[in-house]
Amino acid sequence: MTTIHDVARAAGVSISTVSYALSGKRSIAETTRRRVTDAASRLGYQPHAGARMMAGTRTQIFAVTAPLRHDTYAPAHMAFVLAVATAARRHDYDILLLTEDEATKGLSRVASSRLVDGVIVLDVSAHDERVDLVRSLGLPTVLVGIPDDTTDLACVDLDFEAAVRLAVDRLTALGHRRIAHIGHPQEIYDRGSNFPLRVRTEFGSYTGGLGLEAVFVTSETDGASVRATVKALLDADEPPTALLLHAQESVQAGVLGYLAERGISVPRDLSVISVGSTFDTSRFEPALDVIPLVATATCDVAVDLLIDSLPFPPTPRVQYVAPEYRSFDSVAPPP
Template structure:
């Protein structure tokens, strides 16, 4: 294993100079800094994490709080987590993954133990119990999600309200006047999870503005739950011609059930999903969709957190504009072509 002293000899400087280059605690000339960095690269030197933490009073670790619940679509959560981890490494940080449903206790543990220099929180609720602790904590934090009150917080998220509105606009533009929304599992709404509530707000608001009748029904994952939800929708609104699905686990069951009932997509009914592109393009009918920009959300969250750690970041809310991609699952409403 290469030592700091060997780097110093290779670069022709003192060991303290190498240490100052690594820590940034003293100003070093650009020429000397470059020479030391070249020696570090050529020799493959990796600073001892413990020593570096003691010297800088930093752990160089970011805590990512990502409760893995059975009612959430885990692949999207993990795609965000991978983006966080890879982006953090480019900035010299490792990621501590906290997957338990500990709520405020997890924040207290990170704050009290010095496990991490900063925190990224996911699965954000409108009135999230973790927020008061974040506002008081010395460690910087970023939310991937949007609570009801964003004061004193930094947030990154897809603009889910605009997403809901965009879905209604697309179907209404095709002549659909009766739209049903197959939503997330009931527990997601019971927790008032931000992304689900905001999508629903956008759907309802735009439906009222465009004089579109809209019915929303939560749906558990899997075929049986989707079958029950679809039967309820068609019993209550038999004239439904457009579906918005915000539940990845209901996408393929819904398409299968519509085929079994002899309802062709998109000739008889249109289906639009809020889901990752991979889910949309691999479905049995290529779905018109608003994609979940998981990688962008993870990357931007880390960039904002690093800026705060460097003293250049400020509390702000960054909403990513939704993008709707038209594929094979949406078309004119039957009445519009009659």
């Protein structure tokens, strides 16, 4: 292993000069700096992580806690973890993965052992046990997702409310007055899951404010339930002319399958928009207009927030990421 001593010797300077030359924390003559960086890269010098943690104030590691609940959609989950890792690497940070059963114990442990400089908390639910913990830990932390009580917390999330309004506006602009929102299984709402609730609530109040006829329905995820849900919706006296989907991939696919089966054409007979989806709706048959939940967008913001505040906790705030509408021609004026 090559140490800072080796580099110093090779460059013919003292170790402090090497340290300053590489960190840029003091002015160093350009020629000296070159000699040092050359020697360093020639020897393949990498500072000893432990020594750096010990002497400096940074560990260059973030902890990420990402609970895997039984109804977690693994691809999205993975995408968020990866997005955090990628964003962190851009700032020379590595990611320490804390598993669910370690969510609290693990956080305390890495905090008091000074292993990490900060924490990214993923998939935050309305009442999340990790929230109180990070508050008490005083470790720089950013939450991805918004809990009920955001006191003292820095949170980042897609602006689901704006996303709903964006979708509804698009539909009303085309003349739709009767819109149905198909959501997640009931259990999700009961448990206080974060954004499904926010979507549902905003859908209710925004359409209400506009004087629209709006219906909200939950649906279990199995094929039969999905079909039954959509059937009930379409067989009503005054069926909706547009659907706002916020549910898992298989459910949305199931809805489209059932529509095709009944010979209902999208968007001619019925307009459909997918909101807050983490998967690719352009590969559906037919492709669906979508206001996606983009892992990279959200996680980039979260990591930037954390980096900027170091070594202190970020200023408490709720940072919304603006929604973006992606059109694949699944909406049209009502028939």
